[in-house]
Amino acid sequence: MGVMDLRLGDCIPEAGEKKCCCCCCSCTFFVVFILLLTSFQQVNRLNAGLLRNGFTGEVNLERSYLPGRYFVGFWHEFLHFPTTLNTIEFADEAVEDGVQMLGKLRSRDKDGKQIWLDVSVQYRIYPQELPQIYREMTKLYEDVYISELRGALQRVTNEFTIDQAWKDYATVQKKMHDICKEVLTVRHADCWGLQLWGIRLQVEYENQLIRTQVRKQAEETALARQTQTTYRQKTEVILAEYVANVTVIQQKGQADKQRIERDAVSAARSALVTAQGEVLNLVRGIVKVNATDTVPERLMTGSDLAKYQRVLMFKEKALSNFELKNAGV
Structure with a gap:
């Protein structure tokens, strides 16, 4: 009988005790296989992980795990933390999936004016510092970031007047980005970017600001027109001088031409008279x-x-x- 002709009944002993022993071994092998298979746990791509005991719930804060498969035992599992860029957005507009709706950032400027700001922040946690993050904030670290960023950004807006956001936008945004880095660095994250993309004032301040800007633009426009008129007049004077110079040069050229022609005719006649005199002298001698x-x-x-x-x-x-x-x- 060949191996391919064997049936399951041919491998199981006919005696009762032997059958029971064979079944127990098979079940034990199957259970061990399942336990070994479930002992491998995976940290997903674009994530880092912390090891947690599935029975006691205790989290191992000795190390963090990068993406990959690890043999950790069937009684352990991974807590996943995204290592990609995450967004915190202080705005009233609809946000992308996974981003909390927080509303505008409300604060006051250096002059005490009430302002509402639209601010977006992109951050990324440091994977190697996951144990410290979990020890200090568990998985609610983003709520801590939001709270501390809100307070820090409100304080930094007290250092400048709101019109600086238009006059010197780069400096204002840099101040806000620097304070964002300062806040998140001590919380084991990197403030990758910050955008100040919306500013709103109270109605009376906005109207006054608009009137001020319109008046300044009108003054700048009038000054630009005056400058343009001045340069146009100077250009016309220079052009008139060039036209006059061209007329003088043309007249002088015409006079020089006539003088040269007269001189040439006189010289030719003089040469002719001289030649004729010489011919007559030759004739007289011959x-x-x-x-x-x-x-x-x-x-x-x-x-x-x-x-x-x-x-x-x-x-x-x-x-x-x-x-x-x-x-x-």
């Missing part, structure tokens, strides 16, 4: 008057040179009716 019966060959006189020039001028006139013989040469 060209000679032919000899006649009564007059020998000779150089040209001034009168001859003038006739020579007239002949040349006549040659340049294609439509001239004069002939060379009329020149008397």
Whole structure:
């Protein structure tokens, strides 16, 4: 007979005493297995835990446990504490799941004005300090944080006037964040962030503040317009100076152009006269008057040179009716 062909009846003895013994062993094994299985307890992700005796309710404050599975015995269980960011919100608006509805933070500013603030705080507990947290506050630590933060934030708002929240918002928020860190650090938590996102005053103060801000804005607007007008006038004066300079430069350029053209024409004419004088000197030295019966060959006189020039001028006139013989040469 093979192992796969065995049946449950084949493994149980037929004798009564043997059957009873086998059943007891099986039950004992099953119970031990269940106890061993339940002896492993888990700390959930994003949580830290403290070990508590399930029978006596006593909590072990010797150490805290990070996420994971631990062999602690079936008589123990873990108390879980979230290690993620948690929110405390002082506001009247609807909050997210798991956040208490606390209402606005009511206080007074440095001048004694009644104010209501919307403030959100994000905190995170230190997992390694869970024993101290439970020893001092059990699992009601958030209620302690809310109470102490409310008092501390009310005190810090007494140090500044409410208009500073608009004029110097960064400084006001930093003061509130610093006091939040101071309060939560001694309570084994980190004040990760704080946002001051709403401010309300009594109606008469709000109306007065609005009127003051409107008047200041009107003054700033008038000053800006005056400054703009001044710069516009200065710009127009500078522009007029540039236009005048451009006109002067253009006129001077035109005059320089005409002067240069006149100088060029005069220089050209002078060069032409000089060249013509040099040519005439060459002609006087080279060209000679032919000899006649009564007059020998000779150089040209001034009168001859003038006739020579007239002949040349006549040659340049294609439509001239004069002939060379009329020149008397």
